[in-house]
Amino acid sequence: MDTILSIRNIVKVYPNGVVANKGISFDIEKNTIHALVGENGAGKTTLMKILFGIETPQEGEIIYKGKKVHFKSPLDAIKNGIGMVHQHLMLAPDLTVAENLTLGIEPRKWKIFLDTDKMNEIAKRVSKEFGLEVPFDKRVKDLPIGVRQRVEILKALLRNVELLILDEPTAVLTPQESDMLFKTLKDLKKHGKTIIFISHKLKEVKQIADRVTVIRDGKVIATKDASELTEHQIAELMVGREIKSERIAPSPKVGEPLLEVENLDYINEENIPVLKSVSFKVRSGEILGVAGVEGNGQTELVEILTGLRRLTSGKVIINGKDMAGKTPREIRENGVSHIPEDRMKNGVAEAATIKENLIVDRYYKKPFSKGILLDWKYITNYGKKLIKDFNVLATSPDALVSSLSGGNIQKVVVARELSSNPSVIVADQPIRGIDVGSEELVHRLLKEARDKGSAVFLVSADLDEVLELSTRIIVLYNGEIVARFDDVGGLTGKDLGPYMLGVKREE
Amino acid sequence: MEKYILKYFDAIRTIIAILIGIFISILVIYIISKSPGGSLRYFLLGPVLSKSRLGNVFETATPILFGGLAVSIPFQAAQFNIGQEGEIYLGAALGTAFALVFHMPAFLYAAMVLFFAGLIGAGWGYIPGILKAKWKVDELVSSLMLNYVAYFFGLYVINYHFRDKKAGFLVSYQLPKAAWLKQFIPGTRIHIGVILALVFAILVYYFLYHTKLGYEIRMVGFNRHFARYGGINVFKVIVLSQVIGGFIAGVGGMVEVMGIHHRFNWQMSPGYGWDGIVVAIIGHNHPILIIFAALFLAYLRVGGQVLNLMSDVPSEMVTVIESIIILLITAEAFLSQWKYRITVREAARKEELNESAS
Numbered sequence A: 001m002d003t004i005l006s007i008r009n010i011v012k013v014y015p016n017g018v019v020a021n022k023g024i025s026f027d028i029e030k031n032t033i034h035a036l037v038g039e040n041g042a043g044k045t046t047l048m049k050i051l052f053g054i055e056t057p058q059e060g061e062i063i064y065k066g067k068k069v070h071f072k073s074p075l076d077a078i079k080n081g082i083g084m085v086h087q088h089l090m091l092a093p094d095l096t097v098a099e100n101l102t103l104g105i106e107p108r109k110w111k112i113f114l115d116t117d118k119m120n121e122i123a124k125r126v127s128k129e130f131g132l133e134v135p136f137d138k139r140v141k142d143l144p145i146g147v148r149q150r151v152e153i154l155k156a157l158l159r160n161v162e163l164l165i166l167d168e169p170t171a172v173l174t175p176q177e178s179d180m181l182f183k184t185l186k187d188l189k190k191h192g193k194t195i196i197f198i199s200h201k202l203k204e205v206k207q208i209a210d211r212v213t214v215i216r217d218g219k220v221i222a223t224k225d226a227s228e229l230t231e232h233q234i235a236e237l238m239v240g241r242e243i244k245s246e247r248i249a250p251s252p253k254v255g256e257p258l259l260e261v262e263n264l265d266y267i268n269e270e271n272i273p274v275l276k277s278v279s280f281k282v283r284s285g286e287i288l289g290v291a292g293v294e295g296n297g298q299t300e301l302v303e304i305l306t307g308l309r310r311l312t313s314g315k316v317i318i319n320g321k322d323m324a325g326k327t328p329r330e331i332r333e334n335g336v337s338h339i340p341e342d343r344m345k346n347g348v349a350e351a352a353t354i355k356e357n358l359i360v361d362r363y364y365k366k367p368f369s370k371g372i373l374l375d376w377k378y379i380t381n382y383g384k385k386l387i388k389d390f391n392v393l394a395t396s397p398d399a400l401v402s403s404l405s406g407g408n409i410q411k412v413v414v415a416r417e418l419s420s421n422p423s424v425i426v427a428d429q430p431i432r433g434i435d436v437g438s439e440e441l442v443h444r445l446l447k448e449a450r451d452k453g454s455a456v457f458l459v460s461a462d463l464d465e466v467l468e469l470s471t472r473i474i475v476l477y478n479g480e481i482v483a484r485f486d487d488v489g490g491l492t493g494k495d496l497g498p499y500m501l502g503v504k505r506e507e
Numbered sequence B: 001m002e003k004y005i006l007k008y009f010d011a012i013r014t015i016i017a018i019l020i021g022i023f024i025s026i027l028v029i030y031i032i033s034k035s036p037g038g039s040l041r042y043f044l045l046g047p048v049l050s051k052s053r054l055g056n057v058f059e060t061a062t063p064i065l066f067g068g069l070a071v072s073i074p075f076q077a078a079q080f081n082i083g084q085e086g087e088i089y090l091g092a093a094l095g096t097a098f099a100l101v102f103h104m105p106a107f108l109y110a111a112m113v114l115f116f117a118g119l120i121g122a123g124w125g126y127i128p129g130i131l132k133a134k135w136k137v138d139e140l141v142s143s144l145m146l147n148y149v150a151y152f153f154g155l156y157v158i159n160y161h162f163r164d165k166k167a168g169f170l171v172s173y174q175l176p177k178a179a180w181l182k183q184f185i186p187g188t189r190i191h192i193g194v195i196l197a198l199v200f201a202i203l204v205y206y207f208l209y210h211t212k213l214g215y216e217i218r219m220v221g222f223n224r225h226f227a228r229y230g231g232i233n234v235f236k237v238i239v240l241s242q243v244i245g246g247f248i249a250g251v252g253g254m255v256e257v258m259g260i261h262h263r264f265n266w267q268m269s270p271g272y273g274w275d276g277i278v279v280a281i282i283g284h285n286h287p288i289l290i291i292f293a294a295l296f297l298a299y300l301r302v303g304g305q306v307l308n309l310m311s312d313v314p315s316e317m318v319t320v321i322e323s324i325i326i327l328l329i330t331a332e333a334f335l336s337q338w339k340y341r342i343t344v345r346e347a348a349r350k351e352e353l354n355e356s357a358s
């Protein structure tokens, strides 16, 4: 086999002094799918940014197709046939999907004017070819994150790359979409392309990768054929110790309903009914899981429950009070916490420090402030404690969120939302981008909250997660609840599938 | 050593920028002036050569500092309100009118007049604020337009209703003595307002970094969606940041009238709002840094005046030199490569220590 890319002894130090890559070396064979795995903050994204010309390493070299290369910018890398799908999406929010897809290679009429028809045509063609559906005439900023991810993937595929880097592409995709993506990736491989694939879902790694490189704390721990390793072994290599998973028994006491939704309707700005007479209850001590293909109303439902969006009609009763149309502050005051779907948009202020991010819902309360003044001493110690409790890899509570790795940003959000003693937890993709070790931690915390009497409303694109955590499950399709499962014992993804795809519905 | 460079990098960068700026000024002066040595001395040391000139630096810095503080608050909320020029002007004009109409006991007088001028500025900040919050009208445009309205309205009020016809110029009547801010250092015009400006800077610092509303303002500035999600009333913050900024601008305008001129004499808008934007940018919208930025700009101005008066360098060149220095300081990327190399060496050394320790 040919080596297409040789990474030799890469060392990367960030301006804040964090050494993210400590001498990384491995080879990538042409025509393979090579997975890169490691804990949050291990240095995966950093290494990929170096390959793609976004970051410059202090030491080491990269040999691409037999030649030593030094990409100065992504443009350089793209010219050489390298494409990258970023962990945190980098599309132009004010442009349409078609414009984003063809950015830099846009078709023109008489070499001057943008040829919008042709643009849409190209967009339609690739979208069909690769089985990733996108609304090509909508502005990117109006799209949910999963759709944006699809756009980003298509954008890379459209550019006819030889080496495609995918940084956690499936974190925001539904299992069906992931499967489609994997089919595409295998096709690409057949056509001689090479793919670097980053994921925290080890099942996926086993499913499609030929080779696996594990990195831990900026160093390569192993590079092996995927067939040589089990999921469990990969996980242990990642964390460097044995992992034992413990099952927590379902909560014995289910109490009063804390979250009740009655006949909720929502018609969006474009006059499309997105939610149609949705009713459900979540009781104290239970986790209600929502299964469904993304884009069937989950995002809107969560935003309505948490006050970010106004419903059209219906009731949302939380802790006995009608909260429909109330502000996020009023809803949070009533005991609700919210892990948002899109952490970069809603979950954090990147340019602020970790501690400032941790108090956004509670800065005005004692003991975080007294009178009109904030108590920074208390807040700093509080920040230190949450960083430790939630296993956030950070230099201090004063570090900027923008200096954290993707998974660690997610942990900051989770730390804030699960530490406020909420009675209702609205968790939308709570473990998005989080590594195996911390995934367990987050799940354990959700279960503990449940056992302490909270009601948890869980939305996840990951069916396994829904099945593992939920006390009860509802399936959302096209804005309606099409099935309810009050007993999840023995339930599998196969049972839910037909409902999620709208082929079947309960009477 | 390198550790310290990192810690104080921003300060060091500013000092180096100033040195380079001065070096360029030297070159320019050498080319233009017939006696470059003397001219240079006037420019660089002019402001410290006499007590009255040193006083000038502080007097000049005062309205600029008020302007900078007024800019920093909406800017921290990512509200690009640039209406400070109008707020200062109208605050001073209507404040003067207020002082001339209502006479009060001495101990209340100055405070009431300043407070009134502040309210005028606040009201002027409220308009773009509410337009933005309610109807998404771009505050940059609306506040810029309002500057003209403020200017002509202020001019009208003074020239048609409070003009001192006995004075040889277009100026208002003199304020009663009780409304003056006392000049307390003989040989200079340094007045109570200079102290007041410093007090305001410290208050604004505490406000932005230690109060709840300050926190809200900064979070809205970082990410509006995040602030809303966290429960902050973004609408309120957008409006209040501009109202509070306006208040400070209005006070600043009136302080200048009460401290220096003792009557309203601005037939042209004085430009403190624009200077305020410059020092707010140099000072990264941080009130304490803005104090130094304002002093620095004032020093340049006074040095320029001395140079202009005492040498053959024309005032246009003085402005050019001033601008070059400011440009260098505001260039963010300047020297960042250097900082980066030091960081890398520091990190490498720490790694080595770690390795050998374990």
Ligand SMILES: Nc1ncnc2c1ncn2[C@@H]1O[C@H](COP(=O)(O)OP(=O)(O)OP(=O)(O)O)[C@@H](O)[C@H]1O
Pocket (backbone or CB within 6 Å): A014, A015, A016, A018, A019, A020, A038, A039, A040, A041, A042, A043, A044, A045, A046, A047, A087, A393, A394, A402, A403, A404, A405, A406, A407, A408, A433, A435
């Ligand atoms: N811009 C930055 N400035 C400073 N430090 C950074 C920056 N980006 C990343 N880091 C640090 O570098 C380390 C590696 O981060 P990186 O993003 O490469 O991790 P990752 O392996 O992609 O993790 P994840 O699985 O969470 O995405 C982390 O400790 C992170 O805090």
Ligand SMILES: [Mg+2]
Pocket (backbone or CB within 6 Å): A044, A045, A046, A087, A167, A405, A406, A407
């Ligand atoms: Mg990453």
